Amino acid sequence: MRRQWLRQAQWVRQLLPACEGDISLAKRQLIWMKEKVLTDSRAGSFSKSSFLTRKEEEQIDCFVKDRVEHNKPLQNTAILRSGHSDKTTRFDSTASVTDIDVSIVRLIIIIRWETEEWTFRLIDHLQAHHIPRPLRVLDICTGSGCIALGLATHLPKNSVEVTGIDISTDAVELANHNRQIHLDRLCNPVAFQHMDVFDFNLQSIDRYDLIVSNPPYITTDEYANLDPDVKDWEDIRALVAEDDGTAIHKRVIELASYIPKNGLPRLVMEMGINQSNALTDAMTLAGFNDIEVWKDLAHKNRAITGT
Template sequence: MVTIAQLLKEGTRELTRANVPTAGLDAEVLLYNLLGAERAYLYMYREKQVSRETQEKFWCGIKKRAKHMPIQYIVNRQEFMGLDFWVEEGILIPRADTEILVEKVLDIYKNSYDPNMVKIMDMGTGSGAIAVGLAKYIDNCTVAAIDIHPNALKIAEKNADFHKVKDKIMFYLGNLFVPIDKQDEFGTYDIIISNPPYIPSSIIGTLDSNVKDYEPRIALDGGDDGLDFYRKITKEAKKYLKKDSWLLFEIGYDQKEDVSEILNINGFKNVEVFKDLAGLDRVIIGET
């Protein structure tokens, strides 16, 4: 029988040969997920033998990762805002950068709203990471989670159910504001939040293979200049927001000026940009 230590060594060697930059970490992530354990378990029980079934599943995962499939798709798991989310191919993987966006909403809620119910719209919910995170950390809120893809909503609902916030989130299938129009909810939202596709079309092909070859292009491609969805959402957003309410976007590191102009042109005030932990522009907000 093969031990945990031996399996990790061999798996790391295989991923290193495939030029996977996080070979050792990915081998560990794969194995502790297969074992239903935490990472520390691998260090505490390095000489523990691994069953043949687990070995087979491990090597199946290693082969996928060697082809640069994201480890999150292989283990169907990604952490966001301290919460575990189910992810799979076809669904954008939540990033740590997007946590800044959620944290900014939490700041606005804490500083701007009384304990009454806050109504939030999450445009392009994907895995539901933003919607679920907000529903989990804001007691008095409802969230409208919108996506154009049925499978994205299926996964988002699964994550909401897992974190026991499904009763606080309404899921809408459709393109941008179209499904909300049918609800006649004009002027009723306190916050609209979105991490839209914002990568220029011409740049997609230059991204790392684990992104361009596996993550859904529709969740990445923001049109010729990367600004298509900022224009579309901002143009319509004020119809759905109350007075003195907020629109928040995640932005690319070099989009501060362009998106600020879009918000200003559409009548938003108090436009501010906030940086991520790497010191890059990452979140922009505007008030009605």
Template sequence: MSTAEPWTIGRLLNWTTEYLESKGSEEARLEAQLMLGHALSCPKIQLYARFEEVVDEEKRAKFRELVKQRAAGKPVAYVLGTSEFYSMEFMVTPDVLIPRPETEHLVIETLDLLKGRSADQSVSILDIGTGSGIIAVTIAKQLKHTSLLATDISDKALAVAKLNAEKHGVSERLEFAVGDLFQAVPSGSRFDVIVSNPPYIAQSERPLMDAHVIEHEPHVALFAEEEGTAVLKRILEEAAGYLKPDGWLLLEFSPMVAKRVAEMAEATGFYEKVSIGKDLAKLDRYLIAKKAA
């Protein structure tokens, strides 16, 4: 293609898609759309209506810088500083994990459990290891009668979560506390629901993981000892003491340890109605357990 041709939106998208594919991207077209939309300050869905529009040098320079970072291996969410979750835009930095679609099911299960509550019934929820705050903020946005406490071992992660709470207008119902699991929770606190997407990847899985994840995402939020079950076990053993009667615990985990997690939950004697939920790929991904009477 001649460099004399004008750099239209369509041409930029096509060229960048091919370039990112050559760099190993599996979602090159989508990434090109996201970055160009960001550079032009417009939703990616509008790009095709403006396909023949010529992009000026200033915006092309901004776009080139984004593409350069992505081509060097930086995940597109960190390049843009945002990522979508539950059809909402969240701010992300390398201090937090990039939201995964699987975690949306954890939110859906929580919302389903609380469906029967009347609008004037206050619900208290604890989000352990909140990261960017996607779970807590999304639940707060969907359920107006909730109060939430979100904790994380990383104060930098909590700073991101606070910004996301402000962005989505739920700060007044969300509190944040830094600390390791329940160490951040005030003594005597009791919750209707405790939800967590904790570190659950075994070190033995590390060689199988995408290099971009290993190189860029925070390891403290990814890996756990005891083949990925160490943090899950701690939560299972301690959560019941922070649940109200008939309270619920929801946990995300790796499909590889689903049976073991269910057995650990049963072995505590603290829960009843222990069940395992599946993700979109039909893989066992979530534990849902009710506090035993």
């Protein structure tokens, strides 16, 4: 008992630099790591007072090392390892998003709870409407495919057809991998394509009914001050945009404005907390109606939508 208590105290001390010296945060992060290890090794049948086996301690050692020495984000610490070696699989980690486990790789943007939150809100909104034919959805900047796969999984069978596009070939490969491992859960078709949003043909946009997007929206000044656990693990193209972080948003708004109005949202898009005024103005000029800003659970402006 004393040995394991000392081991946990050591982990907390090791985590302090990654937690800006906040011992309470370091303790919480260790609890999350422990729960992850115990959930995986004991199928969830554990209590917080459970003693760790040697193998479980070794796994936490790996998590702490990744968090501290490699600036690996906490949500990306669940490394898939081969035995006891340091060799990782092709896909570095998994994360549960919109109730599905998706693979994650370094430099593909890591999905966050705010995105999951508005995706479920959109799912609830669409389920409340009778749609006579499958809704054709375009997911721009799809990344790991989480939003597209969430829609295809949780909306009623044959109610949507989802296409995800991304400028990164690695992201498209990852999204297709995630699609493949969840084929048995998909209620609707979903496909992924390599494409730059600025190359998208305006004449073909009217085949879609709705655009969803989590585009890059960090400014260059904000990027300069980001923590290493973001810079080292996420592709700058998935984070930073010109025009005060709104350049991609404005291109997406332009595309969505060519979608015929159908009474449903034509656009649902994540944004930075200080971008609502600029994007509301851009959507108004593009002819959108019923423009609404969705706040997240932290009461911050998080997504914008319009018909």
